[in-house]
Amino acid sequence: MKELLIATKNAGKVKEFEDLFGELGFTVTSLLDYPSIEDVEETGVTFEQNATIKAEAISHLFGKIVVADDSGLFVDALGGEPGVYSARYAGMEKNDEANIQKLLTNLEDVPKEKRTARFHCALAVAIPDKETIVVEGTCEGMITTEKHGENGFGYDPIFFVPQLEKTMAQLDKETKNKISHRANALKELVPVMKQLF
Numbered sequence: 001m002k003e004l005l006i007a008t009k010n011a012g013k014v015k016e017f018e019d020l021f022g023e024l025g026f027t028v029t030s031l032l033d034y035p036s037i038e039d040v041e042e043t044g045v046t047f048e049q050n051a052t053i054k055a056e057a058i059s060h061l062f063g064k065i066v067v068a069d070d071s072g073l074f075v076d077a078l079g080g081e082p083g084v085y086s087a088r089y090a091g092m093e094k095n096d097e098a099n100i101q102k103l104l105t106n107l108e109d110v111p112k113e114k115r116t117a118r119f120h121c122a123l124a125v126a127i128p129d130k131e132t133i134v135v136e137g138t139c140e141g142m143i144t145t146e147k148h149g150e151n152g153f154g155y156d157p158i159f160f161v162p163q164l165e166k167t168m169a170q171l172d173k174e175t176k177n178k179i180s181h182r183a184n185a186l187k188e189l190v191p192v193m194k195q196l197f
């Protein structure tokens, strides 16, 4: 099996990448396996920039191909917030529950039909001495008024997927890994990974 380092400390993402890249014949390691490595500062204003920053910083450190994911939620009624600040929406401790509660509060007076949103994911592949490659994926949905479901991570309990009539957190992982923004970005990455490995 080929090994692939993902420049993330987000356990929810790691679990999904273990399944998604596992299907492509990779074993996944992440920055959770290297706790002494500092968080890479996300100074970009787009998901693509932040994914590139994370992938290139860790690729330079390890001298090998590294994938990074920068992802989050655009909510139309909030002018696209929280966007690239999705992880830190309620503060630097990046607490999922606090992020959810802040979003629900900010959407309190927004009627059901106006609660449209989309998850967005940028995946960057940093390759030593070569151009970084970035692919992106989205998933359309609506923000619910309360949480439903225990699966997944982050904003999943309040992200309703109309075509499945469930929140992301009510989906089993196989189904989420077919329709999510991360799965849609990864579909774009498959030909690239086949060339690189």
Ligand SMILES: O=P(O)(O)OP(=O)(O)OP(=O)(O)OC[C@H]1O[C@@H](n2cnc3c(O)ncnc32)[C@H](O)[C@@H]1O
Pocket: 007, 008, 009, 010, 013, 042, 069, 070, 071, 072, 073, 086, 087, 088, 094, 096, 099, 119, 152, 153, 154, 155, 156, 168, 180, 182
């Ligand atoms: O930067 P890394 O180390 O990858 O970890 P992170 O958690 O900081 O990740 P991001 O900067 O990409 O921020 C992602 C935010 O968007 C949320 N998010 C991303 N993908 C998600 C998904 O599939 N389901 C629910 N929330 C998601 C997640 O909870 C974070 O709040």
Ligand SMILES: [Mg+2]
Pocket: 042, 087
């Ligand atoms: Mg982050």
